[in-house]
Amino acid sequence: MDAHSVQLLTDRESSRQPLSVLVGNPNVGKSVIFGLLTGRYVVVSNYPGTTVEVATGHATFGKEKNVLIDTPGVNTLVPMSEDEKVTRDILFNPRLRAVIQIADAKNLQRALVVTLQLAEMGLPVVLALNMHDEAKSRGVSIDAKGLSEFLGVEVVTTVATQKRGIEKLARAAASPGVPGFSVSYADSIERASEDIFALLPETLISKRYIALTVLSGDSSVLGQVAGLGAESRARIVGIANRLQSSYGEPVGYLINRRRISVIERALSQVMVKREGTSRGWAGRLGMLTMHGVWGLPFAAGIVWLMYQLVGRFGAGVLVDFFEGTLFGEYINTFLAQVVEKTVPWEFVRDLLVGHYGVVTMGLTYAIGIVLPIVATFFFAFGILEDSGYLPRLAIMSNRLFKSMGLSGKAILPIVLGLGCATMATLTARVMPTLKERIIVTLLLALAVPCSAQLGVIMGMLGGLSPVAALIWFAVILGVMFLAGALAARVIPGRSSDFLLEIPPLRVPQVGNLLAKTGARIEWYLREALWIFVLGTLVLFLLDRAGALGLIERAAAPVVVRLLSLPSEATEAFIVGFLRRDYGAAGLFMLARRGAMDPVQIVVSLVTITLFIPCFANLLMIIKERGVKVAAWMVVFIVPFSFLVGGVLNFVLRRLKVL
Amino acid sequence: MENERIEEMLELLWTLKEAGQDSLEAALEKSEDEAPKEVFDALVSQDLATVRDGKVSLSSAAEKRAREIVRRCRLAETLLAQVLDLEDRDVRDTACKFEHVLSSRVTESICTFLGHPPVCPHGKPIPRGPCCLRAETQMRPLVSRLTDMDLGAEVSIVFIAPVQHETLDRLGGFGVVPGRTLRVHQKRPSFVIQVGETTVALDEEIAREIFVKNA
Secondary structure, three states: OOHHHOOOOOOHHHHHOOEEEEEEOOOOOHHHHHHHHHOOOEEEEEOOOOOOEEEEEEEEEOOEEEEEEEOOOOOOOOOOOHHHHHHHHHHOOOOEEEEEEEEEHHHHHHHHHHHHHHHHHOOOEEEEEEOHHHHHHOOEEEOHHHHHHHHOOOEEEOEHHHOEOHHHHHHHOOOOEOOOOOOOOOHHHHHHHHHHHHHOOOOOOOHHHHHHHHHOOOHHHHHHOOOOOHHHHHHHHHHHHHHHHOOOOOHHHHHHHHHHHHHHHHHHHHEEEOOOOOOHHHHHHHHHOOOOOOHHHHHHHHHHHHHHHHHHHHHHHHHHHHHHHHHHHHHHHHHHHHHHHHOOOHHHHHHHHOOOOHHHHHHHHHHHHHHHHHHHHHHHHHHHHHHOOHHHHHHHHHHHHHOOOOOHHHHHHHHHHOOOHHHHHHHHHHOOOHHHHHHHHHHHHHOOOOHHHHHHHHHHHHOOOHHHHHHHHHHHHHHHHHHHHHHHHHOOOOOOOOEEEEOOOOOOOHHHHHHHHHHHHHHHHHHHHHHHHHHHHHHHHHHHOOHHHHHHHHHHHHHHHHOOOOOOHHHHHHHHHHOHHHHHHHHHHHHHOOOOOHHHHHHHHHHHHHOOOOHHHHHHHHHHHOHHHHHHHHHHHHHHHHHHHHHHHHHHHHHOOO | OOHHHHHHHHHHHHHHHHOOOOEHHHHHHHOOOOOHHHHHHHHHHOOOEEEEOOEEEEOHHHHHHHHHHHHHHHHHHHHHHHHOOOOHHHHHHHHHHHHHHOOHHHHHHHHHHOOOOOEOOOOOEOOOOHHHHHHHHHOOOOOEEHHHOOOOOEEEEEEEOOOOHHHHHHHHHOOOOOOOEEEEEEOOOOEEEEEOOEEEEEOHHHHHOEEEEEO
């Protein structure tokens, strides 16, 4: 993606306005300040070609209207993650007028590493010292004026959650200044960077930044330099490699160390820290939630709350209303009457409102059942994300994931997978190595049921003894560990080290939470709705052509003999491919009719949970991991799920525990 | 007279005396200097040594200086042999050069790094320095792995052993670099450290490669 053509707000007025950008470390309150500066009309979208969410809106600085972009949190502008790359690319935009850097006032050192890099990029900056109140209560006092003189840019103190200092920040953003703050590095680094200078053509981006970035080991930045010949490029990379080979440590690390030591010295002039201040209740709670023993009841409590919110409220109360009342009693009945009167062809009538009707089955399903479940899940997941709890869960589960060739970081896509495996497959990108991404993708496709499916499964297991639920849970968990451990051995490549920043626990901001949930629901509707419609169409046509019965007969040896299930269950597996929950719902209907005994119910649920991922998920796997990996996964998962089901069927019938 | 020749002679006299020999004749014979008599005369003229009945005795200032030279030499030998695994020949030659250039601060650091070793690789005693005396009351090596520190310990990072480049970069991004102070917050189920206002969770394998000393 060419950074210069990035256009996140596409209307014509916006494309003429100058661009301002919010930049800062993760968890410094950027989104809250963004909300305060932009007001209501905000577009949250994925940055082109990535999964990184970027919010765009309008803000007025002085008298000038600006497009304001909220970038993902960064620790450095030498990108080490997709987030950091997106932020860096946005900063390359030639229309950029001002960078508003948000700093956590009590963690200024890390903020200034970014400020220094912005200075090296030659960009105009204003600095906001946010969470000024927290810093004060933690005994940190900052001489903002002294800092401003040292950096050569305006420094504003803010408390975003109380809306303090925001107007002042908006005024300051009208006249940003390029920081006059620079660092000289070791002689050999400076010499190498001068050699690179000489090879660079005239560019909009500062040459010093480009040189230092290349020396830090990121030569991808050269792709952003227009008019750089292949020969010069090769020579520049050669200079960087030569310099690196003369050091035992990565040059980027040496540069970073030098930055930090210069900043520490500068900070000692403008910042005073008193010892022995209390951490407050949030700090103490934050520590408890990652404790080896006390963290466990917290984790259990949170799972229980999630279940109450998603399983009980979402899948129970809301689904009853949407599917039972809204669609069941009003929309479908009304539409059926309208179609009956206005459409003369029976084929079209059935297509719309028949047994496999696009409206009566497809839309009812997508909006009546799945939407309420997914929406409450996204809301609950948003709370987990914004409160800073998820990384703590990663600490608790790190050892568990290690046995599967992963690290605690994998908890993020796996938990998200309990909401929607398709979306979670996309976020497998947070895993640092390819091997880990493949394993996460496999586990999501194989053993992690999505919230909609989980809702239906819970409903069915609820009607049986607790032992049945326990068997289902134990088998799924066992399969997950077995498959993970096997995959860790079979799949080549390396696992990454577990290294994760733990943000402080915070009370989520409701506005922020709603905006995020809204954006994800919109994503769900855009991605999933058409698949429901398409899926229903396929079923409808298969049914009309009489193919459903053929497939059922063909699958009988497996479904009927191996799993001892009624032959109609095949239909559930077919639609299960279209939507996982769709399949579970088919089984649900069978169970309700009394067509299955407890063993059949448990076996069928285990099989459908493990069975191939839904159509949307499969498309996502192909998109993210390629056709080859996706094909291997299907080849492994389909026979494997029936095998596990078959073994379970055999064992349960022998043991007679149900 | 060059300092180095004087120091070599002092070292020789000291080690001979350590072995129970104090005759001038033996010293002049064993010296590797081109003109040992010349060096010895310089010692005498600087009031560093006196001769009586063919036996040499060192002044107390010379004694102290010689002790330090020997200490530097044997510490250097230990460092080269035990930490860097050099061949014995290289150890002797290099240590011979080191003993003339190491400052007292560097010597202390090496001694502490090695855990105040009592003997050199050849089994000869290493003269004690002030840091060894301090260590005897504290009994703690200066540099240890982060994983060996107690919970709640405030330590400063001395160096980070070469882990993957990427890990080093990411640690740097969190401000985990040599010279900074950190606190060990918890060890299980994962290692959690606090650097300034940043809390970082990491694998025990990474924590093991971070070498720290008490802040």
